[in-house]
Amino acid sequence: MSIAPNARRQPSPARNLAQLWRSMRFMSPADVPLFLQSARTDKAISRLRTTVGERGAFEAVYVETGDPWASADSRYRYQAWKYERIVACLPAGQRFTHALDLGCGLGLLSHHLGKRADQVLGIDIAQAAVDRAAARFGSPAISFRQGDVLDLDPGLDGGFDLITLADTLYYLPPPIGDDLLKQVAARMARLLKPGGLCLLANHYFFSADPESRLSRRIHDAFAWSPLFTVASQARRPFYLVTILRRT
Ligand SMILES: C[S@@+](CC[C@H](N)C(=O)[O-])C[C@H]1O[C@@H](n2cnc3c(N)ncnc32)[C@H](O)[C@@H]1O
Numbered sequence: 001m002s003i004a005p006n007a008r009r010q011p012s013p014a015r016n017l018a019q020l021w022r023s024m025r026f027m028s029p030a031d032v033p034l035f036l037q038s039a040r041t042d043k044a045i046s047r048l049r050t051t052v053g054e055r056g057a058f059e060a061v062y063v064e065t066g067d068p069w070a071s072a073d074s075r076y077r078y079q080a081w082k083y084e085r086i087v088a089c090l091p092a093g094q095r096f097t098h099a100l101d102l103g104c105g106l107g108l109l110s111h112h113l114g115k116r117a118d119q120v121l122g123i124d125i126a127q128a129a130v131d132r133a134a135a136r137f138g139s140p141a142i143s144f145r146q147g148d149v150l151d152l153d154p155g156l157d158g159g160f161d162l163i164t165l166a167d168t169l170y171y172l173p174p175p176i177g178d179d180l181l182k183q184v185a186a187r188m189a190r191l192l193k194p195g196g197l198c199l200l201a202n203h204y205f206f207s208a209d210p211e212s213r214l215s216r217r218i219h220d221a222f223a224w225s226p227l228f229t230v231a232s233q234a235r236r237p238f239y240l241v242t243i244l245r246r247t
Pocket residue numbers: 058069071102103104105106107108109123124125126129147148149150165166167168171172
């Protein structure tokens with residue numbers, strides 16, 4: 001099976017540097033603590049997984065800090081910029097009827113999706129996240145519920161014309177093998193109406209960085225799926241966005 005040509009391109013060091021330089025406009029030194037907090041949270045999750053289990057680990061970080069990835073922290077303008085840019089990657093002028101934001105966290109992206117979709121449902125493994133998201137952004141058009149990407153209600157199948165997974169899939173239980181990613185891609189396809197879109201956004205720093213390599217593997221697994229075609233792909237500082245269309 002062939003892969004979309006742009007899904008495999010490895011940026012050269014010169015391109016990486018140029019990308020970093022351009023990104024400076026969107027980041028200030030004041031944003032650096034955001035990345036440090038995210039790294040601390042990721043480390044805590046790895047540790048907690050072994051003691052309180054998968055869901056327990058995410059519940060614990062939300063209960064402990066309220067905003068474990070500083071996604072709602074107005075001190076960091078990078079995050080707000082990132083949500084806006086992710087939504088701007090969707091095809092211009094297209095409106096959606098039912099959008100599903102998986103791994104919605106505190107609901108920031110779900111809120112932004114509300115500008116493009118009539119109904120948005122945000123789902124997160126952590127009830128603590130969902131409660132905070134609902135308190136801040138819940139409305140007749142935007143709702144939230146607890147759920148696991150790996151164990152979604154079959155009643156949701158075929159109900160959406162847009163699914164977003166922003167920085168969610170690299171929190172699947174490790175090790176994240178290609179077989180698991182292919183199963184998840186197939187599961188996402190079942191949630192979509194024919195022609196519906198699946199938007200993946202994942203941290204992407206440099207091609208040599210192990211986390212960025214995992215992001216690339218996640219996007220490739222979807223791009224390779226016979227159930228999807230790649231509609232677009234964009235690398236921005238510091239994330240990768242792939243939009244796939246349900247065949
Ligand atoms: C880095 S946060 C991203 C949150 C949100 N998408 C955003 O961009 O602000 C990752 C989120 O994925 C959720 N998550 C992790 N594993 C999950 C799973 N198996 N099912 C649903 N949500 C999951 C976590 O609880 C967390 O809220």
